[in-house]
Amino acid sequence: MKVVFMGTPDFSVPTLQELINSEHEVVAVVTKPDKPKGRGNKVLFTPIKEVAISNNIDVYQPQKLSEKDFTQAMEHINPDVIVVIAFGKILPKRILDLPKYGCINVHASLLPKYRGAGPIQWSIINGEAETGITTMYMDVGLDTGDMLLKEAVKIEDTDTGGSLHDKLSNIGAKLLIKTLKEVQNNTIIRVKQNSDESTYAPMLEKSLGNINWENEAYKIELLIRGLNPWPSAYTYLGNKILKIWAGKVIDDSYDGKPGEIVDILKDGFIVKCGKQCILIKEVQLQGKKRMSADAFLRGYKLEVGEILGRR
Structure with a gap:
């Protein structure tokens, strides 16, 4: 099939690479516009653009998908299918209706659970x-289209947002190829989502990480x-932000207020x-x-009795 691929971040890369290595032809890549980053405001390509350029694939970066020039370019390409994964933009109906086999999304949850921008992290939080990957036909709603194939994965006690991201990214790449084969062979089964069972996974904001020790x-x-x-x-140690990257729930009973450092061990400190308490x-x-x-x-000299967080 002649494929237009739409994606932006690292999560999309394995799927694009799998498509490039498959029997399908990736004729164009659509990704978000480049943005300046860092202190020097250096313009960096999106991860998907990097892959496309290294494989001599045409790249489109419209500010809006409704732009006349972009729409006409897509109509001229006339793809058999548009594959979308972590793209970050809503597709207008004119684009959704363009491909022969429709627009297929690779979504990082077991739909209808966790529609939205942050399904990986919210499934852990x-x-x-378990969580998984769902391939689905796209419609004008937010992750509301008919489901195609699913693959579940257990969430381990050691999984982080990062480790689960990588697992699902690789699973999604394989599942997409399987989905395209069934779509092309007309053996795919469409399953409507039950919206009554849906949950929403909103975009992550930095403020979400501010630990409430009362929890x-x-x-x-x-x-x-x-x-x-x-x-x-994160929390606050005095006036400074203290990011917490790993912790372990412990059953030891300590007296103290929420956020209070109640013990200091060789391998960490207990809050x-x-x-209960958590070993940081x-x-x-x-x-x-x-x-x-x-x-x-x-x-850094911590003291038992110090209180973490804003006071």
Whole structure:
């Protein structure tokens, strides 16, 4: 099939690479416009654009998908299918109706659960036992189209937003190729979503990571893992931000207020939560490098009784 691929971040890369290596022909890539980043405001290509250029594939970066020039370019290409994964823009109906086999999205959840921009992280934060990939036909709604194929994956106790991102990215690449084969052979089965079973996974904001020590320890540990590596869970040590990269719920009963450092061990420090405590194992103080808690304790003198968080 003649494929137009739409995607932007690292999550999309394995799927594009799998398409390039397949029997299908990727005739064009559509990605978000380049943006200046960093102190020098250097313009960086999106990860998808990097792959496209290295494979001599035409790249389109419209500000709006409704632009006349872009629409005409897509009509001229006349793709058999448009594949969309983590693109970050809503497709207008004119584009949705263009390909012979429609527009197929690779979504990082077991729909209809976790529609929206942050399904990977929210599945961990909310303590789900599993998540997965769903391929689906796109319509004018937000992740509301008919489902095609699914593949589930267990969420391990050690999974972070980053590790789950990588697992699902690779699963999505394989599942997309399988989906295209069934679509082309007319053996695919469309399943309508039950919107009554849907949940929404909103875009992540940095403020989400501000730890509320009144919460139960297990909820805080899930937040830490879900927001690792971005935007990260954090608290305040004095007037400085202290990012928390890893923690472990412990059953030891300590007296103290939520947010209070109640014990200091060789491999970390224990913080009282609304219920139970959490052993902090990896941190990053504002202006410093990320490090294990034991390394942090060798260079920074914490005291039992100190209270973390804004006061």
